[in-house]
Amino acid sequence: MKMVVRNKSRCLVKPTTPEWKGYLPLSEWDQTGNVTHVPTVYFYKPSRDLIGLVERLRDSLSRVLVPFYPLAGRVRWAEGSRLLLECNSAGVAFIEAEANCGLDLLGDFSPCPEYEYLVPEVDYRRPIGELPLLLVQVTLFKCGGFGLSMNISHVVVDGPSALHFVSEWARMARGEPLETYPYFDRAVLGSPGNNDVLHSLCPVSQNPEFEPPPLLLGRSDGAEEWKRKTKVAMLKLTKSQVDWLKNEANDLRPRDCRPYTRYESIAGHIWRCATKARKHEQHQPTTLAVCVDSRGRMRPPVRPGYFGNATLDVRATSYSGELVSKPLGYAASRIRVAIERVTDGYVRSAMEFLRDQPDLMRFQDVNALKGTEEPFYGNPNLGVVSWMTLPIYGLDFGWGREVYMGPGNHDFDGDSLVLSGPEGDGSLVVALCLQARHMDDFKNYFYEDILV
Missing domain, CATH: 3.30.559.10 (Chloramphenicol acetyltransferase-like domain)
Known part of the structure; x- marks a missing residue:
């Protein structure tokens, strides 16, 4: 059986309340090395209690973007191949999709060609200032399980920062308060x-x-x-x-x-x-x-x-x-x-x-x-x-x-x-x-x- 994934909807999720707008300085580590996006995937077993899944994920994402507002911004090129981070609440791409199969088709979940349809694509042919810094895709499977994948810009985060964000997003989705608030002062480096x-x-x-x-x-x-x-x-x-x-x-x-x-x-x-x-x-x-x-x-x-x-x-x-x-x-x-x-x-x-x-x-x-x-x-x-x-x-x-x-x-x-x-x-x-x-x-x- 061949996996077919159909995108049901796509929208931009913005912070629920207005946050500071302007240009946030980027450090030299933000501006060098990998300046593209890094994909990760999570798969969840079937559950009878998935009513309102997409809405809860979308709503909690909107709320967690209030303290993590730089992720809703955009980066732009400046002189000398340097990058600027504009905090403008342009939003995070959020895609709802559905697959024609169950999770068992993915076997042991090792990376495979099917991931191409489960991870949101970043179109680098577009100007960099138009690219969301975070793209999220929720894929519902026939078995009742779901996949959650993210493509996050390495300009804004490294591994520890990315995991900080997703763990706080999960806490908000569970109805819990933030554990550790982020701060963005590059001078601490x-x-x-x-x-x-x-x-x-x-x-x-x-x-x-x-x-x-x-x-x-x-x-x-x-x-x-x-x-x-x-x-x-x-x-x-x-x-x-x-x-x-x-x-x-x-x-x-x-x-x-x-x-x-x-x-x-x-x-x-x-x-x-x-x-x-x-x-x-x-x-x-x-x-x-x-x-x-x-x-x-x-x-x-x-x-x-x-x-x-x-x-x-x-x-x-x-x-x-x-x-x-x-x-x-x-x-x-x-x-x-x-x-x-x-x-x-x-x-x-x-x-x-x-x-x-x-x-x-x-x-x-x-x-x-x-x-x-x-x-x-x-x-x-x-x-x-x-x-x-x-x-x-x-x-x-x-x-x-x-x-x-x-x-x-x-x-x-x-x-x-x-x-x-x-x-x-x-x-x-x-x-x-x-x-x-x-x-x-x-x-x-x-x-x-x-x-x-």
Whole structure:
């Protein structure tokens, strides 16, 4: 049976009461990296008590947009490829749809072509100032279950901020008050301070994240790699497998070195397996992008409720030959080096470095806006984003928690996420996109290299 999804209605949901209008400053982290939308999906089991479902979601969304009013605004380009956030209550796109099948057609809910119809599409052919910063779609299934999907602009939020918003939306839908009010003061991410001292301590312009990622040896650009067909896989790791990888990464660790974390161990394993599957030459440079939350690394730490981007990408670097010939601990150590660069001084210096740039274009992943399929990181590079510590499960709008939560389709070669298993038993799920020609080899290495 083929899934058919029909859109019943589409509207713009605005805050129930007027809020402040004007231009809200954006930080350097808002304006660089991914400046498009990020999709997530939730599925809920059949319930007899779904009367008024769409109305309750729409009404509670309107109410939660009062404190979270920037999401109802629009972004606009300014000089130097910079973005402005206009708080104008233009509204959030809200779509009601229905499917001709039950949830069972989606199997284990792994990302699949059908997601294209379940996640609201962002039309990047339109001027950026016309694009909603949040698009929501509620899809009703024949079995009585429903799907809730969101496409949210990365210009306005990072992962922690996005989850803050959806959790507060769910609380309002349940009739409960907000738990943590958002605030939008970008100054909490640090003032420039003494630029000369900061740049001498943290010369960010010498760090790899501010340079173009490496290409395959012998290539002058990545066009050939960007055009190759990709495939998505959801790979599960049991707690025993996670523990084995962590122990393996720490096996030859120097005594004066703090133990490698789960993330460093798992990300190192993914990096090594991708390198093997891609069959790189020994001297091929390769990078792994690590997304680091700076909230707890600032001095003083950023207090809860900050709504915006406070995460930044840093890059671990190596040669492919070293990754595959040395133990897992080597890959973990390279990732550790990248993460430990992110200090209070580094964040302040990096922001000042970006402020000094006349044009931010080369620091932005604007490929979707240009209508191309070019990934920011592709062969020979990849990115591993951790959602392991984020409260991604248990989103209850009044009909119980979801039966599945995960990313929408992500079709960029080398793009991956690591999520905690939904059972809370210490298992993990790796959502990975790779060139189709490399995926089978990657899966083989991924499990064969774990000796448990």
